[in-house]
Amino acid sequence: MQKEIMIQLLDVAKRFGEVEAVKGISLDIFPGEFITFLGPSGCGKTTTLRMIGGFEDPDRGDVLIDGFSVKDKKPYERDVNTVFQSYALFPHMSVFDNVAFGLKMKKIKESELRTRVEEALSLVKMEHYANRLPKQLSGGEQQRVAVARAIVNNPRVLLLDEPLGALDLKLRKQMQVELKHLQKKLKMTFIYVTHDQEEALVMSDRVVVMNKGQVEQIDSPTDVYRYPKSRFVADFIGETNLLKCTVGEEKNGLLFLRHGQTVLQASAELAVGAAVGREGFLSIRPEEIKVYETSPASQKSKADGGSADTIIPASVEEVIFIGSTAKLITRTKTPEAIVLIAHSPLAAGSALVGKTVFLSWSPEQAIFITE
Amino acid sequence: MTQHIKLAPAGTPQAGRFDWGKLFLGLPTIFWFVCLIVVPLVMTLILSFASRDAYGRIIYEWSFQNYIRFMDPLYLQILWRSFYLGLFTVIICLLIGYPLAYFIARSPKNLKPLFLMLVIAPFWINLLIRAYGWMILLRYEGIINIFLRRIGLIEEPLQLMYNDGAVLVGLVYVFLQFMVLPLFATIDKMDWTLLESAQDLGAKPFHTFRHITLPLTLPGIIGGSILTFVPAFGSFIIPRILGGSNSIMIGNIIETQIKTARNWPFASASAVILIVTALLGMLIYVKFSGRSLMGGD
Amino acid sequence: MTGKNSWPFKIYIMLIFAFLYLPVVVLVLFSFNESPIIGVWSGFSLRWYESLIGNRAVVSAAKNSLIVSLSATTAATFIGTTTALLMERKGGFRGKKTMDPMLYMPLMVPEVVFAISLLTVFTLVGIRLSFLTLILGHVAFITAFVIVTIRVRLAGTDRSLEEAAMDLGANEWKTFWHITFPILLPGIIGGALLGFAISLEDFVITFFTAGPGSSTLPLWIWGTLRRGISPDINALSTIMVLVSVSVVIIAQLINRKKL
Numbered sequence: 027m028q029k030e031i032m033i034q035l036l037d038v039a040k041r042f043g044e045v046e047a048v049k050g051i052s053l054d055i056f057p058g059e060f061i062t063f064l065g066p067s068g069c070g071k072t073t074t075l076r077m078i079g080g081f082e083d084p085d086r087g088d089v090l091i092d093g094f095s096v097k098d099k100k101p102y103e104r105d106v107n108t109v110f111q112s113y114a115l116f117p118h119m120s121v122f123d124n125v126a127f128g129l130k131m132k133k134i135k136e137s138e139l140r141t142r143v144e145e146a147l148s149l150v151k152m153e154h155y156a157n158r159l160p161k162q163l164s165g166g167e168q169q170r171v172a173v174a175r176a177i178v179n180n181p182r183v184l185l186l187d188e189p190l191g192a193l194d195l196k197l198r199k200q201m202q203v204e205l206k207h208l209q210k211k212l213k214m215t216f217i218y219v220t221h222d223q224e225e226a227l228v229m230s231d232r233v234v235v236m237n238k239g240q241v242e243q244i245d246s247p248t249d250v251y252r253y254p255k256s257r258f259v260a261d262f263i264g265e266t267n268l269l270k271c272t273v274g275e276e277k278n279g280l281l282f283l284r285h286g287q288t289v290l291q292a293s294a295e296l297a298v299g300a301a302v303g304r305e306g307f308l309s310i311r312p313e314e315i316k317v318y319e320t321s322p323a324s325q326k327s328k329a330d331g332g333s334a335d336t337i338i339p340a341s342v343e344e345v346i347f348i349g350s351t352a353k354l355i356t357r358t359k360t361p362e363a364i365v366l367i368a369h370s371p372l373a374a375g376s377a378l379v380g381k382t383v384f385l386s387w388s389p390e391q392a393i394f395i396t397e
Numbered sequence: 398m399t400q401h402i403k404l405a406p407a408g409t410p411q412a413g414r415f416d417w418g419k420l421f422l423g424l425p426t427i428f429w430f431v432c433l434i435v436v437p438l439v440m441t442l443i444l445s446f447a448s449r450d451a452y453g454r455i456i457y458e459w460s461f462q463n464y465i466r467f468m469d470p471l472y473l474q475i476l477w478r479s480f481y482l483g484l485f486t487v488i489i490c491l492l493i494g495y496p497l498a499y500f501i502a503r504s505p506k507n508l509k510p511l512f513l514m515l516v517i518a519p520f521w522i523n524l525l526i527r528a529y530g531w532m533i534l535l536r537y538e539g540i541i542n543i544f545l546r547r548i549g550l551i552e553e554p555l556q557l558m559y560n561d562g563a564v565l566v567g568l569v570y571v572f573l574q575f576m577v578l579p580l581f582a583t584i585d586k587m588d589w590t591l592l593e594s595a596q597d598l599g600a601k602p603f604h605t606f607r608h609i610t611l612p613l614t615l616p617g618i619i620g621g622s623i624l625t626f627v628p629a630f631g632s633f634i635i636p637r638i639l640g641g642s643n644s645i646m647i648g649n650i651i652e653t654q655i656k657t658a659r660n661w662p663f664a665s666a667s668a669v670i671l672i673v674t675a676l677l678g679m680l681i682y683v684k685f686s687g688r689s690l691m692g693g694d
Numbered sequence: 695m696t697g698k699n700s701w702p703f704k705i706y707i708m709l710i711f712a713f714l715y716l717p718v719v720v721l722v723l724f725s726f727n728e729s730p731i732i733g734v735w736s737g738f739s740l741r742w743y744e745s746l747i748g749n750r751a752v753v754s755a756a757k758n759s760l761i762v763s764l765s766a767t768t769a770a771t772f773i774g775t776t777t778a779l780l781m782e783r784k785g786g787f788r789g790k791k792t793m794d795p796m797l798y799m800p801l802m803v804p805e806v807v808f809a810i811s812l813l814t815v816f817t818l819v820g821i822r823l824s825f826l827t828l829i830l831g832h833v834a835f836i837t838a839f840v841i842v843t844i845r846v847r848l849a850g851t852d853r854s855l856e857e858a859a860m861d862l863g864a865n866e867w868k869t870f871w872h873i874t875f876p877i878l879l880p881g882i883i884g885g886a887l888l889g890f891a892i893s894l895e896d897f898v899i900t901f902f903t904a905g906p907g908s909s910t911l912p913l914w915i916w917g918t919l920r921r922g923i924s925p926d927i928n929a930l931s932t933i934m935v936l937v938s939v940s941v942v943i944i945a946q947l948i949n950r951k952k953l
Contacts, residue, residue, distance in 0.1 A: 101860040111854075131864045425772060429833065429834070430793070430796075433830060437811035438808075440814050440815050440818065496706060500699070523896075534720060539733060570713070631806050
């Protein structure tokens with residue numbers, strides 16, 4: 027039996043005047059998962075979320091919740107709740123009344139209402155603020171109330187539209203962890219929208235990377251990071267070295283890629299649709315590049331027929347201190363003089379500038395992307 | 398368990414629920430806008446082509462005779478007076494209003510609302526009362542004449558009322574706020590660092606004003622001028638009280654034709670001429686002021 | 695900002711303020727004058743106020759003024775609120791873009807023209823000039839101002855508040871009643887007070903649309919003025935100035951109230 031699907035997007039599309047915000051997205055969302063729409067501003071992630079919430083009507087396609095079309099259902103007829111980017115706390119109501127609003131609309135009895143509101147407030151550690159007005163709360167506190175107001179209704183799905191966008195970095199990181207814990211505790215489906223790739227990687231079970239109204243990749247955070255399927259994903263998530271290459275040949279599970287006269291290797295298994303002669307990009311994460319001051323011996327002997335690490339000599343042009351490591355900007359000593367960025371714990375710092383180093387990475391860390 | 402749901406064909410409109418809310422909201426608006434604004438104005442336009450019988454009853458025979466009648470030098474002279482009084486009102490309001498708006502915009506933040514309130518407050522006094530206030534000051538036995546005689550500057554009281562000057566004073570007094578408010582809005586929004594950088598680059602105060610402040614506040618000047626010109630041009634209470642029979646404006650023609658002569662079609666034609674002239678004046682002004690200030694040099 | 699205001703500039707500004715307040719001050723001052731001759735001060739007295747209270751015509755005109763302004767304000771506030779909601783909130787309707795600038799027409803058409811247009815319609819339709827026509831005239835004129843005030847407030851409120859209410863299960867009506875209306879209320883009150891002040895301030899519309907039996911305060915002043923100036927008018931004007939200005943100040947304070 028297939029896994030139960032909670033929300034299904036079937037080729038939904040939406041246009042605002044001249045702008046095609048969402049260009050036909052299909053997606054299955056499963057119960058209890060934390061799924062994040064990630065992308066730059068204007069990629070259609072918020073519009074997609076708003077179509078699930080019922081705030082926008084799709085021009086085309088359908089949204090199913092528990093297998094039923096909600097196309098003609100207004101927001102108040104859908105069993106989903108939203109945490110808005112601006113929190114949208116009712117300014118003329120106390121924290122308690124804000125949280126109680128949804129239950130009052132459902133005509134829940136006074137005694138039960140009180141218990142449930144208090145429960146929800148204590149879940150977000152705001153039980154002592156029940157009588158305050160929203161404007162008397164800090165940004166972080168308002169954010170917690172907004173979450174409590176949504177989860178108190180026990181929705182099938184919770185939609186979160188950049189809920190942490192207005193908070194400062196430290197509070198944001200703390201709230202990321204808290205939200206994730208809350209989601210696990212409630213076993214509720216969270217659909218989360220953010221443009222912050224780190225946030226998406228930290229919190230989600232699955233990440234939907236979006237660009238220009240289309241889905242680029244849907245995968246676990248690790249896979250999205252390590253095995254980007256498009257140039258956009260590789261570039262948008264984290265920092266990477268992207269080299270334009272042409273596939274030369276495939277041998278022993280390795281792709282031999284030509285970048286000018288330089289030949290680079292990549293794992294063939296991870297490269298989808300890489301036929302000989304195909305053009306594409308090679309992505310190597312800076313932290314996967316090892317930096318040696320003297321030429322290292324190969325990790326595995328070539329005789330094994332296994333993959334051998336690539337080793338390229340390069341000169342260091344700049345060293346940027348970034349905290350736990352240093353970022354090295356290097357230029358390879360090949361005819362193309364490729365600029366590669368590597369992270370290195372080498373404490374040598376600026377003493378390395380102008381020196382020759384050896385850059386090395388294993389083919390498994392070099393991902394060939396055809397799009 | 399994937400369900401198979403038939404998709405609605407692309408592009409079908411939402412389920413045809415009739416939006417009663419929209420209708421409920423729309424009815425009062427329609428009543429107000431159509432019955433109380435559009436229909437009256439259109440009726441006036443139509444009536445301006447009708448004529449009347451000896452008893453003031455309207456005869457529905459269409460002609461341009463009311464407009465032709467208006468071409469009489471008597472009326473044209475009144476139209477011309479209305480025009481130049483309106484124009485002078487704008488110029489004087491600009492000379493008074495610009496420094497005033499500038500002063501308020503540059504005053505400390507905590508005093509700004511107070512000054513603004515002080516300028517706006519007289520605006521909320523009944524038009525008639527404001528005109529009456531000037532009557533007390535300007536009339537033959539008025540305060541100004543009493544004062545001037547008391548200090549020995551004059552022997553006989555001056556005739557300060559019942560001339561164009563008195564009307565002009567009244568018009569400026571009554572419509573000044575229409576100039577000050579838009580000017581304040583633009584001057585207040587202006588980026589002061591621009592002035593500082595102009596001075597930093599060596600511009601003398603006059604040049605800073607001419608090349609930076611003036612062009613930046615042009616929208617306020619144009620807006621304020623239009624808002625001041627239209628009511629001044631069409632005013633009838635001020636000329637009636639302060640101008641008497643010596644300084645009649647087009648508004649007074651309309652009033653007399655309605656209230657005494659009972660010639661409604663002619664009054665309507667005068668009203669149409671008033672609006673059209675005002676619109677033309679504004680159009681020319683906007684073109685002219687835009688070119689001379691922005692395109693100059 | 696650079697430098698301080700120079701002295702000539704300061705004096706000029708002071709002269710402007712003097713110009714603004716001279717007529718008002720003189721008006722108010724001589725309402726407390728013992729002598730009936732305006733211009734010659736002969737001592738403080740409240741006799742003109744006493745004579746006002748004893749004047750039945752004035753009392754009835756005051757009553758009429760209140761009835762007209764209150765009724766017109768009520769109607770204009772209702773129309774203004776629904777129109778503002780229609781323009782700012784309810785999705786599109788055909789002709790919305792064309793209608794938007796036309797809503798402000800009453801603010802641009804000279805009042806005389808507006809007034810005689812209304813008079814024409816009332817007469818042609820066969821409505822006798824009365825309280826009704828006077829009130830309708832005021833409604834026609836002040837509604838545009840009410841709309842502007844409420845729209846500013848509505849445009850300043852976060853749309854997602856209404857979405858949040860719907861998201862939490864409130865239908866359109868409940869959303870309006872529990873969320874939109876309470877948040878909009880200061881704007882509505884502000885708009886109403888503004889409309890009330892403009893209605894009190896108005897003379898032109900009143901002059902043309904009032905019927906024989908519906909003399910209001912400005913019309914009483916107008917009638918009295920024909921017989922020459924009198925301290926009675928000063929006293930009445932002083933009271934009206936006080937009422938108008940306090941209404942506007944209250945409106946400003948309410949409208950400034952932050953969310």
